[in-house]
Amino acid sequence: MNNSGIFTRRRQAALCALLLSLAAVAAVFFEQVSSAQTTRPILISEANSTRAIALDSVTRLNGPFAFETRAPFVSDRRTRLQLYALNIDPSDGPSALTVEAEDGARRVYPLVVEHIGKVPGQPWLHSVTVKLHDGMANVGDVLVRLTYRGAASNRVRVGIGHTGGGLADDAGSVPTPAPAATAPTPNTNPLTAGILSADDVRTVISQAVSAAAALNRPVTVAVTDREGNVLGVFRMNGAPATTRIRSVGAAGQGLENLDVPAELAAISKAGTPSLFGTSGNAFTPRTAGFIIQEHIPPSVDNRPGGPLYGVQFSSLPCSDVKVPGLPLGLSGDPGGIPIYKNGVPSGGVGIEGDGLYIVDRDPRDFDQPFEEVIAVAAGRGFEPPEDIRANLILVNGVGLPYANVNEPLASAQIPFANLPGMLVTSSLPGVPLPAQIRGARPSQFVPSSVGGVIGAVDTRFFPFSGAMTGSPNALTASDVTRIISQAAQQADRTRAAIRRPLGSAARVSITVVDSEGRILGIFRTFDAPVFGFDVSGQKARSALLFSRNNSAALLRGAGMGSYVDRAATDGIQLNGSIAFSARGEGFMHRPLFPDGLNNTAPGAFSTGLGDWSPFNVGLQLDLLRDNLLRALGGENVRCSTIPLLANGLQIFAGGVPLYKNGELVGAIGISGDGIDQDDIICSAGAAGYAPPEQMRSDQVFVRNTRLPYVKFPPSPNL
Known part of the structure; x- marks a missing residue:
């Protein structure tokens, strides 16, 4: 196992746990303390115990805490802890505080206070950094108290070397904080979607x-x-x-040869x-274009389709989940670059100027389109x-x-102020644009945890709810919590495929829908891609649709009867007798069947290869094309006109x-x-709710080929 990966996971989990606990403190009210006493200092504990919210001040890990630090720049090798407190004034300096710890043998250790600071974004909360005493090696649990201006705080529990073995909690002690405050609604969420300021946007x-002026290439920038x-x-x-949407497909089919305002392409290139x-x-977008084509690598025959084949038609402006969406969905047209501020993922920039919205069909030619040159600049x-x-x-x-483009x-x-051009503040009615440059917007997500896993939720889909279908077997809120918890816990131990460093855990979004496609809950694990x-949600609803009776x-009601007929020709009746996974129905949606084998006919749900392109894939696009244009x-x-496929x-x-x-x-x-990681996490979530094995799509053969159901990665767990 990669030790740096372990360190990163523990550090991220510790920081997230801290944020969640601190967010709850905003509404703390201690009924046990009289109003005359509420100005005494309060050390923050976990919500359900008196164990302190504390971090190693160097590694940012939570306890139990090593007596000695391995940080090379700490000359005395002694670990420093960061505690968190209310009702102190950091301007008084460290000399205004004393901190002591008592172990299970009733030995009392004075802890040197080295720093008091404000917690960013939490003006009511302060951090207190203390150095462990020389005699505290491996003493286990100690009770820690802070004294400020003669007033003593509550005592919180900290493990040194290991947990356990300490004194019992003080009589009458209670966890601090009290139960968490109600999660804020999105428009009052203090978190923002990245950390870009308006000045950062102007700089980009x-x-x-x-760069465009130097190249004499006028462009639109988003x-x-x-x-x-x-x-x-x-x-x-x-x-x-x-700009014109154009690839290798037949002109006029799907989105091929559709002219759209250039800013739509630039926004999708930035948003991707x-x-x-x-x-x-x-x-x-160059990365995205590589993984959405009929082969991976593109243009290499007899290779399976890209692993994210079809992802271009997601996060659309007609979605009921990702709001707002991207005008043209995710882009595979080179000319967009991510923006990281101080190493933190914060946004993207997209360039459109050549009049064509494409997907790179030949990654081997190492072309350098001017849009990508400008984006890198x-x-x-x-x-x-x-x-x-x-x-x-x-x-x-x-x-x-x-x-x-490397440099x-x-x-x-x-x-x-002297740029040659103007801000674009209006476009198609379905693409609202800001009237002026602005910084990062309030985040769609608020911190939460499910099944002990740190992450975030959108309050539109939280708290998790039960189905209202009237069936005695309908999913309850408890079912949904169990399913999402099982999936989140598997994600937290699944070795990621697309994250660095190696040995990181997978980061994913988890959605559960009821039998009508209504979303009962969505959970996004920490740092999962948006x-x-x-x-x-699309994957859940798609598996549901093809499994329904x-x-x-x-x-047929949506005008897609030809695809139903083609499936029937392959022996698939779409009558509920088969439990389809997203992998199973997607396998039938490839322009080559079996997937990737040249000189074969298309799957029942796909456009034939002669007319196919990333902008004309078959059933997926046909279901949403008209409504996408109406939304724009x-x-x-x-x-989709099929209600349970509200986001496609x-x-x-x-x-x-x-x-x-x-x-x-x-x-x-x-x-x-x-x-494959998505599949194993999905299957873990579905444990206890899986279909009978004989119903699964991998029990069915089409054209002498077994359909898939799920596929797991080798050695999946960390």
């Missing part, structure tokens, strides 16, 4: 326009925050007003690296760490591309149906890591 746009919110769009004088980016991986000073970029990540032994173009910097938030009728035009419509169909692995007492009651979807 200025760098882009300066900047988004980490969750895809548009922070600013700028069009240079002379830049093309529109934003939604893919995490602290463990940095992807670009725009990101100067906001680059992601080199060791997490896509070019250092392998998928089934194949290296992913990041960008074909930013050197060009004279034009001040923002694109998976929408995709996990009226699947054929629903598809400003209509309040969902992505998805056709790659990571979703399975859920059954209770043999009845289809819903589905679970996972997205955010490798598809």
